[in-house]
Amino acid sequence: MSDPAESDVVRFKRLAAERAVDSIQPGMVVGLGSGSTSALVVRRLAALRGEGRLTDVVGVPTSVETEQLARALGVPLTTLEEHPVLDLTLDGADEVDPELRLIKGGGGALMREKIVAQASRRVLIVVDAGKLSPRLGTKWPVPVEVLPFGWRSQALFLEQLGARITRREGRDGALFRTDQGNLILDCAFGPIERPEELASRLEARAGIVAHGLFIGLTSELVVAGPGGVEHRRPT
Numbered sequence: 417m418s419d420p421a422e423s424d425v426v427r428f429k430r431l432a433a434e435r436a437v438d439s440i441q442p443g444m445v446v447g448l449g450s451g452s453t454s455a456l457v458v459r460r461l462a463a464l465r466g467e468g469r470l471t472d473v474v475g476v477p478t479s480v481e482t483e484q485l486a487r488a489l490g491v492p493l494t495t496l497e498e499h500p501v502l503d504l505t506l507d508g509a510d511e512v513d514p515e516l517r518l519i520k521g522g523g524g525a526l527m528r529e530k531i532v533a534q535a536s537r538r539v540l541i542v543v544d545a546g547k548l549s550p551r552l553g554t555k556w557p558v559p560v561e562v563l564p565f566g567w568r569s570q571a572l573f574l575e576q577l578g579a580r581i582t583r584r585e586g587r588d589g590a591l592f593r594t595d596q597g598n599l600i601l602d603c604a605f606g607p608i609e610r611p612e613e614l615a616s617r618l619e620a621r622a623g624i625v626a627h628g629l630f631i632g633l634t635s636e637l638v639v640a641g642p643g644g645v646e647h648r649r650p651t
């Protein structure tokens with residue numbers, strides 16, 4: 417039943433999460449993304465387990481936060497060491513372009529999210545319609561995870577690529593640290609003309625350990641908005 421206090425965005429995230437979980441089959445090993453939409457996926461999976469369905473599904477969490485939620489709800493977990501190839505990953509995104517290229521990392525879990533996505537046979541991205549964008553970078557900066565060692569050099573390099581940099585802080589105002597202990601530089605490039613080219617330049621730079629451009633990784637998208645829930649595949 418829907419909660420009358422639930423905002424439209426949360427309702428769309430929940431509807432998308434519920435539809436996405438329909439793609440999980442018994443016995444699957446499933447990557448569990450991070451962020452509020454992924455939390456709704458984990459909650460849905462736990463609710464189905466409570467009904468005696470999908471009880472043999474095991475998850476690989478992409479962040480400490482997701483791991484803690486899954487454990488608290490009794491969703492069984494495994495690791496990429498145990499299962500280096502996953503059947504399916506369900507994850508959210510911050511921005512999705514018409515080719516289903518993504519910006520991710522709003523929650524800072526981009527590195528593990530990308531490792532898990534690349535280890536998955538299928539990657540299903542789950543979003544509310546507000547995440548759709550004509551061009552990546554229009555709505556969201558590209559999070560770039562850097563080693564603390566030499567981070568100022570990486571910030572200068574990113575500025576030379578045209579970014580306006582914000583070093584991410586946590587809600588308490590302290591420096592944000594990823595689950596790996598690294599820093600996040602949020603890089604506002606504005607609308608990005610050639611995301612592949614930018615991704616290659618970021619990947620060639622020592623000290624940058626991950627970036628939030630997810631290109632060629634989305635197998636499917638579930639998007640929910642005022643018009644209903646839609647399941648899309650790249651064209």
Ligand SMILES: O=C(CO)[C@H](O)[C@H](O)COP(=O)(O)O
Pocket residue numbers: 449450451452453454507508509510519520521522523524525526529
């Ligand atoms: O990439 C992510 C975390 O690193 C999230 O998937 C992304 O930030 C979307 O978050 P939400 O579902 O809360 O809108």
